[in-house]
Amino acid sequence: MSATVERTVDERILQTSPLRKLLSRPELGSIVGALAVFAVFGFAADGFLRAASLSTVLYASSTIGIMAVPVALLMIGGEFDLSAGVLVTSSALISSMFSYQMTANTWVGVGVSLLATLAIGAFNGFVLTRTKLPSFIVTLGTFLMLTGMNLGFTKLIDGTVSTKTIADMEGFPSAHAVFASTLTLGGVDIKVTILWWLGLVALASWVLLRTRAGNWIFAVGGNQDAARAVGVPVARTKIGLYMGVAFGAWISGQHLLFSFDAVQSGEGVGNELIYIIAAVIGGCLITGGYGSAVGSAVGALLFGMTSKGIVFAEWNPDWFKFFLGAMLLLATLLNHWVRKRAEATK
């Protein structure tokens, strides 16, 4: 008799399973949102569906997306990084100033910048895990300190708020090719940042879903004490996540530097929130333990489509932030609703 009961239960599960699986994907809300926004601008903006326009949209998305990926991982690990926006500028400034002041090959500056940026990320993680202060406070502190240092050091060394041009320095063309070039594929211009972005999404997804580190990231965000109790190195995982954000900031920073040849020291403030918005739209739980790298990419794509679509549709760009805010609310509500549904139908 119990066997029949078992079987009926199983049949019911089998029937609802594919739908439930789909509904329980963290990216679902953002994908629905992205399709809607795509449809709106496809109708409203004449040139939106042209390859050149889409390439512009993808470029705008990639500049956000490169940072949204590690920020999403960090949020899954249960922490924030408010210093991520200005860290991009710091990374660019370090690279540019080191090369210029030492009259070294630009690649030396790029390497020094990588080490310094990773060190700042490690500092964030170290202070967080040592003091056990909330990451909001710790990274707000580094955010303010970096903002001050960016301006202070640039004025001290270069006398103005922007760095000197390094366009004529050795190694600039090759660094430009790696971080800021444009490839032409079938007549369409593809910015190299799009490749960096896709590469990071693939790498982060693999780490999250297929490696031990990924298991630990979900665990430290989902239940830190339980993770510690079964032997997960919580501090090491979190420091690693902050260094991941720093790595993203380094790529973004080098792009910022090599797409022009000088850096404005006041840039980057406010971008940290945009990265977080992209991650949240993409399904990351603000409390940690849930989310995906692909979701953050869709979140960044939504951001890119809206910011460029408004221009193509010739709407007043003043309304951009309004749309972004509305999208954030809607996507979060949808995610919340979907997750509740998924958990209720167990």
Add this chain to the structure above:
Amino acid sequence: MTLVELTDVSKHYGTVRALEGVSLEVHPGEITCVLGDNGAGKSTLIKIVAGLHQHDGGTLSIEGEETTLSSPREALDRGIATVYQDLAVVPLMPVWRNFFLGSEPRRGKGPFKRLDIDFMRETTRAELLRMGIDLRDVDQPIGTLSGGERQCVAIARAVHFGAKVLVLDEPTAALGVKQSGVVLKYVAAARDAGLGVVLITHNPHHAYLVGDRFVLLRRGTMVGNYTRDEITLDELTKQMAGGADLDALVHELQRS
């Protein structure tokens, strides 16, 4: 052979006497029940066996060797796994990820080292099935399981990772009657797998269903230490409720 033996163990927190003169034995394939009301010293006892606290007096022997456990890690390494009441699981993660959390099996080389997901899924399903849990989907978040099922996953996990002694802290305390029965079934399954089990509880009925030895604690001291053939359920219930105190209570509550 005795897996764990406590002889005349005591523990003081400052001037507070938390435990005094407690002895118990854990044998492979047997369940030792520790019974006591709130504040009887059950938690202190569990913490000594789990390596969270160190005893002040008496001896603790593991497989005949006198020792002091300095950390939970050391207790784990010596084969003592503790399943706490507030279970160490990550609710949003799938069952199979929780099962292997902290000891994930991997395959591949160097930077391509990855989780052996098929093995993890299969093993989780098989290990749970061995304990008699037929899980519909090991991919569901463990938070969607009932309290009893989660308790069972934690037990199956300890068994899989080679625990010799399983310490269970009030596994049936927060559960309904049916769920309690299910958990006790898995406790018995762990016993049958050859583990020594320490079952902490304040429910003499649950204890008597599965127990081989009974240690009774009251106010930090041991008031009884029996094997199964030395005591009946009635006697156990009576002692647990305070024996003479209960008689007095019965007398007080009697309708005149």
